[in-house]
Amino acid sequence: MSEVFAATDFRRRDARDKLRGRTRYTIDRYLPGMLHAAVLRARVPSGRIVRLDVSKAARMPGVRAVVTAADAPGKIGIGIADHPLFARDLIRYDGEPLAAVAADALIQAQAALAAIEVEIEPLPAVLTMAEAIAAEAPLVHPDWRAHEILFAGGAREGNIAWEATVVRGDVDAAFARPDVVIVDSAFRVGRQNHVAFEPRAVVASYEDGRFHIETSTQVPWSIRNATARLLGVPASQVRVTVPPVGGGFGLKFDIAIEPFAALLTRASGRPVRLVNSREEEMLTCLFRENAEIRIRSAVTRQGKIVGREAVVLMDCGAYGGEQIFLTTMTAHTLGGNYRLGSVRLVSRAVYTNTAPNGAFRACNGVYNTFALELHTDEIAARIGMDPLAFRRRNVLGDGDLGATGQVFEGDVLGPMLDRMDTMRVAAEQPYERADGRLYGRATTVGTWFVFVGPSAATVNMNADGTATLVTSGVEIGSGSMMQGLPQIVAATLGVGPEDVIVRAADTDAAGYDVGVGGGRTTVSLGAASLAAAQEVRKKLLKVASEMIEAAPDDLVMRNGRIEIDGAPGSGRSIAEVATHAQAQIGPISGTGAFTGNSVPAMPGCVAGHFIDAIDIPVFAVHDCEVAVDRETGHVEVLSYRVVQDVGRALNPRAIRGQIQGGVVQGLGYALHEEVTIGANGRVCQNNFETYRLPLALDVVPVETSLYEGAPSVGPLGTKGAGEVPILNVGATVACAVANATGKRVQELPLTPPRVLQLLLDRRGELSFPHIAKTWADNLVRPHGTAG
Amino acid sequence: MVQNLTVNGDRRSSAADPITPLVDVLREDFHLTGAKPVCREGFCGACMVLLDGAPILSCLVPAALAEDCEILTVEGLATDGGLTPIQSALEACDAVQCGMCFPGMVVTLTHLLTAKPGATRDDIRAALTGNICRCTGYERIVEAALIAVAAK
Numbered sequence: 001m002s003e004v005f006a007a008t009d010f011r012r013r014d015a016r017d018k019l020r021g022r023t024r025y026t027i028d029r030y031l032p033g034m035l036h037a038a039v040l041r042a043r044v045p046s047g048r049i050v051r052l053d054v055s056k057a058a059r060m061p062g063v064r065a066v067v068t069a070a071d072a073p074g075k076i077g078i079g080i081a082d083h084p085l086f087a088r089d090l091i092r093y094d095g096e097p098l099a100a101v102a103a104d105a106l107i108q109a110q111a112a113l114a115a116i117e118v119e120i121e122p123l124p125a126v127l128t129m130a131e132a133i134a135a136e137a138p139l140v141h142p143d144w145r146a147h148e149i150l151f152a153g154g155a156r157e158g159n160i161a162w163e164a165t166v167v168r169g170d171v172d173a174a175f176a177r178p179d180v181v182i183v184d185s186a187f188r189v190g191r192q193n194h195v196a197f198e199p200r201a202v203v204a205s206y207e208d209g210r211f212h213i214e215t216s217t218q219v220p221w222s223i224r225n226a227t228a229r230l231l232g233v234p235a236s237q238v239r240v241t242v243p244p245v246g247g248g249f250g251l252k253f254d255i256a257i258e259p260f261a262a263l264l265t266r267a268s269g270r271p272v273r274l275v276n277s278r279e280e281e282m283l284t285c286l287f288r289e290n291a292e293i294r295i296r297s298a299v300t301r302q303g304k305i306v307g308r309e310a311v312v313l314m315d316c317g318a319y320g321g322e323q324i325f326l327t328t329m330t331a332h333t334l335g336g337n338y339r340l341g342s343v344r345l346v347s348r349a350v351y352t353n354t355a356p357n358g359a360f361r362a363c364n365g366v367y368n369t370f371a372l373e374l375h376t377d378e379i380a381a382r383i384g385m386d387p388l389a390f391r392r393r394n395v396l397g398d399g400d401l402g403a404t405g406q407v408f409e410g411d412v413l414g415p416m417l418d419r420m421d422t423m424r425v426a427a428e429q430p431y432e433r434a435d436g437r438l439y440g441r442a443t444t445v446g447t448w449f450v451f452v453g454p455s456a457a458t459v460n461m462n463a464d465g466t467a468t469l470v471t472s473g474v475e476i477g478s479g480s481m482m483q484g485l486p487q488i489v490a491a492t493l494g495v496g497p498e499d500v501i502v503r504a505a506d507t508d509a510a511g512y513d514v515g516v517g518g519g520r521t522t523v524s525l526g527a528a529s530l531a532a533a534q535e536v537r538k539k540l541l542k543v544a545s546e547m548i549e550a551a552p553d554d555l556v557m558r559n560g561r562i563e564i565d566g567a568p569g570s571g572r573s574i575a576e577v578a579t580h581a582q583a584q585i586g587p588i589s590g591t592g593a594f595t596g597n598s599v600p601a602m603p604g605c606v607a608g609h610f611i612d613a614i615d616i617p618v619f620a621v622h623d624c625e626v627a628v629d630r631e632t633g634h635v636e637v638l639s640y641r642v643v644q645d646v647g648r649a650l651n652p653r654a655i656r657g658q659i660q661g662g663v664v665q666g667l668g669y670a671l672h673e674e675v676t677i678g679a680n681g682r683v684c685q686n687n688f689e690t691y692r693l694p695l696a697l698d699v700v701p702v703e704t705s706l707y708e709g710a711p712s713v714g715p716l717g718t719k720g721a722g723e724v725p726i727l728n729v730g731a732t733v734a735c736a737v738a739n740a741t742g743k744r745v746q747e748l749p750l751t752p753p754r755v756l757q758l759l760l761d762r763r764g765e766l767s768f769p770h771i772a773k774t775w776a777d778n779l780v781r782p783h784g785t786a787g
Numbered sequence: 788m789v790q791n792l793t794v795n796g797d798r799r800s801s802a803a804d805p806i807t808p809l810v811d812v813l814r815e816d817f818h819l820t821g822a823k824p825v826c827r828e829g830f831c832g833a834c835m836v837l838l839d840g841a842p843i844l845s846c847l848v849p850a851a852l853a854e855d856c857e858i859l860t861v862e863g864l865a866t867d868g869g870l871t872p873i874q875s876a877l878e879a880c881d882a883v884q885c886g887m888c889f890p891g892m893v894v895t896l897t898h899l900l901t902a903k904p905g906a907t908r909d910d911i912r913a914a915l916t917g918n919i920c921r922c923t924g925y926e927r928i929v930e931a932a933l934i935a936v937a938a939k
Contacts, residue, residue, distance in 0.1 A: 019878060
């Protein structure tokens, strides 16, 4: 490729209006004649609907439409279609929708909800995974066998919504070796709420037999397809457009409240606005799931990991959702980082009568990295090896096998650890340690990936020398659509990035896209955009070569001109060439497409997996220092450092901004963001008073180093950079606290009461009676047998 | 009953119930959607506006209590379509991500720069504790405020 790409700290074009309060997010959109909607939600975790009568509510003042389960016949899900829009016969979680109302004013819609007559017969509920797995447990889905299977291969049974397994090598033989020590660890983490500042919000209208859904989402095409499936209409009848999104973090990687608004606009003939209240967001946000992990390793005294096995229980809540897919990720996160002689892993998504969980930045990876890195420190301590030396000896390098047998390319983690050493030494400053607090530090490694998959892009060359980039990409705040993508197109066409207009997502205008998340925006949408721009470039050069009378190969595009290479000022402006082309052959445009390249796994290693191997691994090395107050259990983070594998940094400053923000979200997860579920099955943290987010006084500046040059199939060698910064924060803080206190850390978040219990030896060892000691006894179906 | 309010220098009137939170009158009656009702309980600071020069949480102030006061919203801070010094500094530092908290951040920092022209890093961090940001990890916002202080 002849174009030259120079990294720049190109500013984002949406900042000015965001700073002046002019940006119109979905919650800021008000249409003429618009109705306001509200959703009636169940207040029991488990029950049978005996009667649901909306006739009185429908006659309330201002009410224009009421919809219920009868209006939404379909079911959705990942892997299995288990999730209806409204509870039909059974209520499976506190907060499950029962009916929706649209009225002239929100207060009228809310009054109508109160007038809906509901009679519910309570049923026994399973609120924890231990209860759900117990023999004779009530089934969250008594009809689980009847669910339509959308993706074959996962083992399922009763409250086990999905099970994915990995087996590579002879693990039994490894554990039976006489020269190994066996380290057995158990870990538990709670849920995390995304707290996107813009709640899930939608404005829907119904015109000419089609739905127009304007929504705050990361996945316009999923909204289109899932809405259609739930409503039982052709997907082509649904158009989704997306204004600027006020925060996603994975929360908006799934359908939410869009179908309610769609049903209500069709029923009323009026535009309908539906916005979740903060309480609804706090109680039903598709949390990062709570998880329980048992991991065992057989390690030689010299520090070689000859065998590893693990059981990971992931609470999916009342419906399978994202967790079905995330069972796949354990192989690449808990099974990542290190060379393993043999390995077997099982991830089980478990139904409970609680609010459904979902995707959250570095989903699954955050807690599995927490578990893996603490386990690694426990191994190092057991064999008497320095934890950093142990990591250096074992991290994945060029040609090493991953858990599923994929072959990793390039030495990446090793040099990243070296770079972290350099940063740490350069920053070494003696802290005042005479205050009686306990001081500790840790360095951890993490393995993440880019969730590639299909993307499409069109680039239209305008006669004025600007280009319009049309994709289904959404600007969620990360800046990829404002910075990385226009930078890629601009570099290809030799124009300034400010001359690339970026079209907001519209499923009527752009082709299919998986969505903005999984670190895929710059990679997948970027690759499609690059291909589209290259087609435009080729066409322009052909036209220019005729105008300039030079071979296309001798021409370069730069500074808004097409010139003969080595002769600055020769040739024509791009606007002249585009104008000429438009008149002679019609307007110039190009299209591009991308999907993953499917790195192979070892045959037979995986079962129930959606992704057998990771196309673009992303590595991270984190380091932090903490001080722990002996009296209060308060943990202060004193310093934080990140070396992140970015492939290639198109906009280094934007990436550093993602790292600071992602680390701080991770500090909240590590230290004080706690979600608990009451005996009534309801999430206890329903507002910002009870859910403690990181504040300006809590955080430290994160020192960052961007590691470039690791192999990547991403455009120009890029990797996703926005998702991974949160990956090993919980791990690093936990390892540092363990190092400071000398206590065995097994849970997050490390709130002061929990740390104090550790310090006082009042927190008993975790035990999981519902996880069988013998690995194979945990499986509903033996690995490698057909379902 | 009609509330007469002065917003960004304009006299406006609203027929909303006097106990309607000011943020809703600003957004729904006056179409000033800059202030964001994120938590509606006074914890996040995204709905901050200046009331007679003092930053207040417009989700907790009934509209009637803002009568006879000068209300300045984020939309009214910069004149002639430009940016104020703190807005410029935030833009220059690439501080903005999703942007939902920034209307409140800008209001708080505008007040800080007036009330404490020589604000230190610690002053700025303390001033921001009533403004939550979920995206940025705060560091660039603090940096931008320091730049704005230095430029004065």
